[in-house]
Amino acid sequence: MFEQLGLIGCGLMGGSLALALKQAGLVRRVVGYSKSPSTTERARELGVIDVAAPSALLAAAGADLVLLAVPVAATEATLKSIKHLVTRDMLVMDVGSTKNDVVQAARTALGSQIGSFVPAHPVTGREVAGVEFADAQLYRGCQVVLTPTERTLGAQLRKAEQLWQALGCKVRQMSPETHDQAFAAVSHLPHLLAFAFMQSICGQAEGDTFLALAGPGFRDFTRIAAGEPKMWRDILLANREHVLEQSQHFQQALHTFEQAMRTGDAQALEDMLTLASGARAHWRMGADRTLGTTTPLL
Amino acid sequence: MFEQLGLIGCGLMGGSLALALKQAGLVRRVVGYSKSPSTTERARELGVIDVAAPSALLAAAGADLVLLAVPVAATEATLKSIKHLVTRDMLVMDVGSTKNDVVQAARTALGSQIGSFVPAHPVTGREVAGVEFADAQLYRGCQVVLTPTERTLGAQLRKAEQLWQALGCKVRQMSPETHDQAFAAVSHLPHLLAFAFMQSICGQAEGDTFLALAGPGFRDFTRIAAGEPKMWRDILLANREHVLEQSQHFQQALHTFEQAMRTGDAQALEDMLTLASGARAHWRMGADRTLGTTTPLL
Secondary structure, three states: OEEEEEEEOOOHHHHHHHHHHHHOOOEEEEEEEOOOHHHHHHHHHOOOOOEEOOOHHHHHOOOOEEEEOOOHHHHHHHHHHHHHHOOOOOEEEEOOOOOHHHHHHHHHHHHHHHHHEEOEEEOOOOOOOOHHHOOOOOOOOOEEEEOOOOOOOHHHHHHHHHHHHHOOOEEEEOOHHHHHHHHHHHHHHHHHHHHHHHHHHHOOOOHHHHHHHOOHHHHHHOHHHHOOHHHHHHHHHHOHHHHHHHHHHHHHHHHHHHHHHHOOOHHHHHHHHHHHHHHHHHOOOOOOHHHOOOOOOO | OEEEEEEEOOOHHHHHHHHHHHHOOOEEEEEEEOOOHHHHHHHHHOOOOOEEOOOHHHHHOOOOEEEEOOOHHHHHHHHHHHHHHOOOOOEEEEOOOOOHHHHHHHHHHHHHHHHHEEOEEEOOOOOOOOHHHOOOOOOOOOEEEEOOOOOOOHHHHHHHHHHHHHOOOEEEEOOHHHHHHHHHHHHHHHHHHHHHHHHHHHOOOOHHHHHHHOOHHHHHHOHHHHOOHHHHHHHHHHOHHHHHHHHHHHHHHHHHHHHHHHOOOHHHHHHHHHHHHHHHHHOOOOOOHHHOOOOOOO
């Protein structure tokens, strides 16, 4: 149980977490700050935060839990602005989708205070942004990856684990490097492909005609292409080495498919489709085949 | 109202349409045939068809409506096998996802009887196959594209339109060429990309670890990669020229994104993301911006 949550960034992710923590009785009071005063004010009106703070520093003042829910590129500046309030008893977390850059930013910004910071990535989200969409259920049942550094305090790491578990999340730990490589593969690259696909349709003269005919397959495949441009700009730049590497793997696979189509090699094509289709049909969200368990999370 | 539906192919698409037509009171009796006798028998047990026929010819015998719901590559052989029963009063339709090859197959197979054949593509489907998943609601509200030839009889075309409209579908007409180009863009290419993406993940040593971490974005982006391998083999081969052309457009867009990432051009990246995200956010299934209307179908 935390006495006071200092929420820095009252958008979809931050707002939803504030609501979830309050609903679960894990925080008593939420002091919130967003870069845009109108967002902070709106968060207060919606009951997402209890008190509006005029700065990140004032949101963190008096808090025993500080949550950064800002674009990953803003992590360093935000942590710097609250640094001299960070104590060993405080738990500071982020919710960013990349972790190498966040850990690096935390090292630079927090220096010797870095032990209180537990880098976190809850694997959830929506294709809409803004506090209006804040939803206490957003985190329910999702996976949360923690990427502690060698200097993270054990007590803060345990508090972080307990917090997410109390929200019904499945918590994993891994290195920032492993995290960024895996999420380049299963999240950042799919987003890049969906964005590029939308651009390629819109760039054609017949684009509107095509779009008018699109059905449910298109709808689901492109849902993530509606993601927030600034957020995805930051993620794609922060994790670009892994994403570009995954994109190379993907393009090789695509070329193999194209080659089978060009040469009319029906058997090769069917074999590849069978492998891909089988893999997808057997996949279940949150089921970890690498650990030999199949516990669906949702 | 039709007296007897001859259903050739009792899988998901055919079985669902038989159920929908009976439920809507549009056909009195369904005689069904599938290549696999156990499928035909299962369809009868499930009440999807009333009578099991031992051949396509016997399924068509006595029918005033014949529906082909077979893999597109089987269209020519199937039509040949029923050709001498096809009359001017009979409506023959398919439900295939490609239309140039289906029209060509119909020309070859039906010859002078081609007037009774109305090529149809209902834009719906699921990532599962088999009569067990047959669902009378599968076609509700979907778009149906008809691609009549210059020899299609006006009376049969009107019957086809009325049939689909009576099921709550929105009917459009276009040339097979326009159809195949548009669906290469908004359906066949996304499937190809989703299949290739799954293959690229599974081909990596860390593939299982990656998959265990995947979340809701991955789930939706790859849903169509679970599609039936044989069906998609046929579609990708039948429409390969358009699909390969669309794949080139896509790869150009992807390279533009990659270039912005490599050079760290945040502004260019954000501009492209903004365009893609805005286009997807404004898209509504079944809303035709080219006609200035925005009637959502689902």
